[in-house]
Amino acid sequence: MTALPARIASLPKAELHVHLEGSMQAATVAKIAARHGVVVTEEEVRRRYAYQDFVEFIETFKWVTSFLREPADYGVIVQDFAEALLAQHVVYAEVTLSIGVMKLRGQNPQANFEAIVETAEAFESRGLRLRWVWDAVRQFGTEAALAVVEAAGECKSNKIVAFGIGGDERSIPAKEFRHVYGRAEDLGMRKLIHAGEVGGPENIREAIEHLRVERIGHGIAAFRDPALMDLLAERQIPLEVCPASNICTGALDVQLGVTGATIEQHPLPKLFRHGIPIVLSTDDPTMFHTTLTGEYENAANMGLEKAELERIVEMGFTHAFR
Numbered sequence: 001m002t003a004l005p006a007r008i009a010s011l012p013k014a015e016l017h018v019h020l021e022g023s024m025q026a027a028t029v030a031k032i033a034a035r036h037g038v039v040v041t042e043e044e045v046r047r048r049y050a051y052q053d054f055v056e057f058i059e060t061f062k063w064v065t066s067f068l069r070e071p072a073d074y075g076v077i078v079q080d081f082a083e084a085l086l087a088q089h090v091v092y093a094e095v096t097l098s099i100g101v102m103k104l105r106g107q108n109p110q111a112n113f114e115a116i117v118e119t120a121e122a123f124e125s126r127g128l129r130l131r132w133v134w135d136a137v138r139q140f141g142t143e144a145a146l147a148v149v150e151a152a153g154e155c156k157s158n159k160i161v162a163f164g165i166g167g168d169e170r171s172i173p174a175k176e177f178r179h180v181y182g183r184a185e186d187l188g189m190r191k192l193i194h195a196g197e198v199g200g201p202e203n204i205r206e207a208i209e210h211l212r213v214e215r216i217g218h219g220i221a222a223f224r225d226p227a228l229m230d231l232l233a234e235r236q237i238p239l240e241v242c243p244a245s246n247i248c249t250g251a252l253d254v255q256l257g258v259t260g261a262t263i264e265q266h267p268l269p270k271l272f273r274h275g276i277p278i279v280l281s282t283d284d285p286t287m288f289h290t291t292l293t294g295e296y297e298n299a300a301n302m303g304l305e306k307a308e309l310e311r312i313v314e315m316g317f318t319h320a321f322r
């Protein structure tokens with residue numbers, strides 16, 4: 001294990017790929033469940049926060065979000081999450097909200113968002129700015145995704161910076177969402193997508209060509225396609241790389257074609273040293289037992305030097321949407 005230089009740990013940082021619903025501490029889940037008269041112990045949450053593969057992870061994500069039933073629940077998560085970010089010197093974050101899941105459950109995303117923003121605003125004076133990515137679930141289909149974009153437009157909030165799609169990238173091809181991304185662009189939203197996480201490099205290329213996305217969630221499959229690596233470097237399209245997530249979901253095993261891949265085998269150094277911007281991120285930190293500081297430790301363990309880590313810290317700000 002390589003020790004993380006103290007200077008890197010203490011630098012102010014930005015976190016650009018993190019899901020609010022994947023950031024609940026076990027105690028927060030228990031607290032929210034109790035609000036609805038459901039007894040969930042912290043130990044049970046911790047037991048559920050362990051997965052064999054991507055499908056099992058998605059099942060846990062569904063379970064944990066099933067306790068989010070009213071706007072105030074979201075306020076509770078933001079409170080705990082924002083404190084955790086401040087403790088790690090995070091001063092800016094673009095946080096993904098699973099609006100597709102809220103709509104599926106018949107909730108009013110605007111009402112949830114108001115509670116989220118109200119709680120978040122109190123942290124601005126403490127030096128933490130939070131902005132929001134409205135996220136649709138790929139396998140819910142194009143019409144559901146379009147409804148997420150329209151709901152974002154109705155909010156007319158300058159705190160919503162981008163639209164993205166997550167979920168199972170093997171379900172529906174990116175190009176079918178072209179009109180959805182076109183509408184997001186018309187509404188002034190920046191564009192993201194999860195691609196090349198468990199799918200191949202062709203998914204990344206398709207999203208760039210058909211949807212004109214500006215950052216790629218994960219994108220680790222790029223290392224398998226030298227021409228795509230050149231394209232990402234030339235156009236300076238960042239990959240939001242989340243190493244601990246890639247281990248926990250088995251995505252790294254899938255990309256390397258092995259079982260039990262270790263953090264040292266991660267393609268991050270290869271991608272970064274090819275000139276592709278890297279935005280180091282946690283994805284679902286509590287569900288993957290990680291923190292942003294922990295991800296810098298992971299990157300150090302992959303062999304990145306102090307100056308390279310400093311460059312990655314800077315990139316978190318350079319490639320932010322605000």
Ligand SMILES: [Zn+2]
Pocket residue numbers: 017019166194217283
């Ligand atoms: Zn993600």
